[in-house]
Amino acid sequence: MTTAQRIRSVHDAARARLAEAGVWDVEGDLAALRERFLTEDAPAAVARFEAAVAERCRRIPLGHIVGSVEFDGLELVVGSGVFVPRHESTALVAWAARDTTLPHGGVVLDLCSGVGALGLALARRRPDARVTCVERDDTCLQYLRRNAARNEAVLGPVTVHAADLTTAGCLDAYADGADLVVANPPYVSPDVRLLPEWSEHQPRAAVYSGADGLDLIRRIVVLAAAALRPGGRLALEHDRAQPGQVRELLHGDAFDDVTTFVDTAGEPRITVARRTDQEGTL
Ligand SMILES: C[S@@+](CC[C@H](N)C(=O)[O-])C[C@H]1O[C@@H](n2cnc3c(N)ncnc32)[C@H](O)[C@@H]1O
Known part of the structure; x- marks a missing residue:
């Protein structure tokens, strides 16, 4: 399996899990989680991404997982x-x-x-x-x-x-x-x-x-x-x-x-x- 295929398969599995958990903006959340955690094709990055997807599937707010939110042109830090x-x-x-x-x-x-x-x-x-x-x-x-x-x-x-x-x-x-x-x-x-x-x-x-x-x-x-x-x-x-x-x-x-x-x-x-x-x- 090539790197691109491996990442695509991790990504597709995450999409299915988020949809099954009832997350309303699957594509938006997936993109934010990927950008924040799936920064390279390394097992550690994949593990961090999958842990973050699991948190989102538990319906922890996206902002709490990625640590910030964009609001009216400002980036604001947030957390639990x-x-x-x-x-x-x-x-x-x-x-x-x-x-x-x-x-x-x-x-x-x-x-x-x-x-x-x-x-x-x-x-x-x-x-x-x-x-x-x-x-x-x-x-x-x-x-x-x-x-x-x-x-x-x-x-x-x-x-x-x-x-x-x-x-x-x-x-x-x-x-x-x-x-x-x-x-x-x-x-x-x-x-x-x-x-x-x-x-x-x-x-x-x-x-x-x-x-x-x-x-x-x-x-x-x-x-x-x-x-x-x-x-x-x-x-x-x-x-x-x-x-x-x-x-x-x-x-x-x-x-x-x-x-x-x-x-x-x-x-x-x-x-x-x-x-x-x-x-x-x-
Ligand atoms: C719905 S949040 C809104 C936060 C922010 N205005 C926003 O739009 O994201 C309500 C905020 O009110 C604060 N709050 C609740 N009771 C309060 C009180 N008695 N005095 C001051 N702040 C209070 C909470 O701590 C919380 O941060």
Whole structure:
């Protein structure tokens, strides 16, 4: 058997195993695993590739196996214990980058920033903005700081703020001072059935939030009302089944101009609202 035939046979066997395991993008995952692990025709490389395929067949997220993910033009390092940013969230970044109400040098808060996807992508697209990423989990914070440092050359100023959003006073430093708040928080309700990549292999605190999934979104609406200046915007990612509930939460005195739009998969998963000039009664 020639080298090319040997590699093809390893490759074909991997394709069949991934398909049988229910992986949804067999060709895309195969290409990523091959590029990362099957770098030469040596038994050690083949063994590493086959071990990686076996992990993917156990539905461990691709990002956790290859160690990085591309997000809106940035390469972000990820690993076990952190949420892998999803391409669908780039729709929120694209909206925020076009937000004409964000002034030059404006203050942006990325709440629940994880490894930094939204905040860092926005800091690349709007290098004039002053972005603060807020996250409570120590593992995420380590990845977030690495990602900010790795991409420093293409980012505007980024600050990392370690804070639990459920604690009192966590954003007091920003009262009435933020121009834009973005968040992709945990929002899944426990009765929603998820693929194993999310239900088993991503941190529960990154996915679920209370009985209806909306506990942290409720909290973020209150925090954003206090942090935003009048006219500032809040942009939230949520489940495709939640636009009505999220819009309801925003229908107090603190926000108006509430709009829901679709993510890159065409699902209604991003809701944006404007901070009114009035004191909030949420
Ligand atoms: C769905 S992940 C999203 C991460 C990132 N925004 C993204 O789009 O990839 C939600 C993040 O919220 C963080 N989180 C959960 N509860 C939090 C809290 N009370 N305070 C701060 N961060 C929290 C989790 O650690 C996790 O990193």
